[in-house]
Amino acid sequence: MTLKTFGLDQFGFLLFSLQWTILLTVIALIGGGLLGFAVALARTSQLKPVRIAAATYIQIIQGIPVLMILFLSYYGLSLAGFELPPLFAAGASMTVYASGYLAEIWRGSIQAVPKQQWEASESLAMTRLQQYRYVILPQAMRISLPPTVGFAVQVVKNTSITSIIGFVELARAGQLINNATFQPFRVFLAVAALYFVVCYPLSQLSRLLERRLHAGSSR
């Protein structure tokens, strides 16, 4: 690269790379959401072995660094014979990471629905699936919204770790520009500012939802 000083072009490159950060976040939330939802259901299953397996999965994911999940996905995928671009390892690792945390958030939300709701719907002859679908999950969803949005902030920030395997998202773009301009203070402040612009509104939204949940009705 022939960048000399941190100017508009460089800032443009940062903005461009921010798209990858956001894409990665979206992948993590969708992939991790699906996987995490399955784990959350397993965690609240009636079968004890299933519950224990899900709990173990959550404990492990929450007990190891995101960086290790990233390396294991990166080297694991290539070891399995896939020559894939870093986006795949990045996406896979962020998915696994997000699933472990979302599963726990959603387990908490499902269990926060009063047990009488289970009894009332059971007494109306609903199957367990119908109970989840029509009675429990709609209520759990409301409860889970504030912490889920809060967790999205963590995901946005943690996608920066994928820069370590060379995936060019916002943090990596900052490093590249810094390597060419040698203006680390400016460059990384600009990078931090961009992250802030994405994360801060999400944090505030999460707080707002939290307040509304506690203040408002149960709908």
Next chain:
Amino acid sequence: MPEVVVENVHKSFGALEVLKGVSLSVGRGEVFALIGRSGSGKSTLLRCMNGLEKINSGKIEIAGHALGGDAKALRKLRTDVGIVFQSYNLFPHLTVGENIMLAPRIVKDVAKTKAREVAREVLHLVGLSEKFDSYPDQLSGGQQQRVAIARSLAMRPKVMLFDEVTSALDPELTEEVLTVMENLARDGMTMILVTHEMGFARRVATQTIFMHKGRIWEQGPSAALFADPETPELRQFVKSDVK
């Protein structure tokens, strides 16, 4: 053929035996009141009747279904047996109408227009026609409880179980719920109700059962039972309740 038959039912929670051999038989259209001290096993007996609690031994037959089959058989039983709880337990995310229509729609596959018709009818029965589109948290406790009753009725049950449905309510609100139940009884619904409303039990119930320490201590036609208790325990209970 009685609508409800309970034979020598035993139920324990861990080491605690809550039901120690309970037997009773309720004919079609009869109203049974279950009274007794806190912890005597009234709720547990009621919950055993629709399979919310599993019994350890004994036999229960209700509305032509025997308890103890697989999940599917249990659901079949539950479509014929309604239960209403002390804490209403309406679905807070659904309107009154949706609360009532949900189970008929998804459990009995009733068409939407038909389900709506049924919902309006049962709401009218409990005197809340105008609340169809309200949410539960916009209603008083008494109204919520009446909706809960309507929700059960919408399944067209053959037997209704009530567990202290007025205990959380103020006196006036209690009255409106009791009126609904009295109308149901008059219309011939088979009902078993756990209650602390002795006056109501005496007036509406055909039979009253006094439970004590996990057993049926005394049983008889309500008027006679209250007028002339045989056991000292019931005498004590009736006296302490009048206050």
Next chain:
Amino acid sequence: MSYTFQFGVLAQYQDQILSGIWLTIKISVLSIILGCAAGIGLASVRSIWGGAVRFLVDAYVEIIRNTPFLVQLFIVYFGLPGLGLRVGADTAALIGMTINLAAYSTEIIRAGIEAVHKSQIEAGEALGFTRFQIYRHVIIVPAIAKVYPALCSQFVLMMLASSICSAISTQELAASAAFVESQTYRSFEIYIAVTLIYLVLALALRAVLAVVGMWLFGRRVARRTMTALPEVQA
């Protein structure tokens, strides 16, 4: 699979791994002590002084919590020298971790302080406590006891996040893993082994924190510490 796992080769790099573990423990423990102390201080001055101080503390907390730890490390390690402050990789890691953890601790303790009831403070006044005594015994200590499990979860997360310091060449555990990987090319084995080490470290740290919690606040808090999973705060 045609690939055969060879964990044996890792044995000869025991020393690197051990020194990595040691540095991870060192910077984690130090940053936990410093970050927690700073958090107590900041949460206190914020609630006592209010006004501009509160605004500055809140701004600091929000800025740190809404930007990635990695970028904070870059600013400390690559940015500070430009301002005439040259720091080594280990020091930069410690500074970065402390700054980060201080912000989270402040936020958690703030929530604890706000949960203390006015009536308790009035009770303290009625007992003739001085303002400092009230602050210490009626507000801060109960507040920290209340949020101790959440605080500990954050400490564990910080220990795990210390692996990110390898990106600024701090030779902690993740960096020693990368080193061994570059020597042996047994990538998968080394990262599995190191992941397990982190898992053990996380469990051990939680156990130590539970013991500390027992010593400071009693059995109930200790039990909650063991079972608490990281809370996700917005």
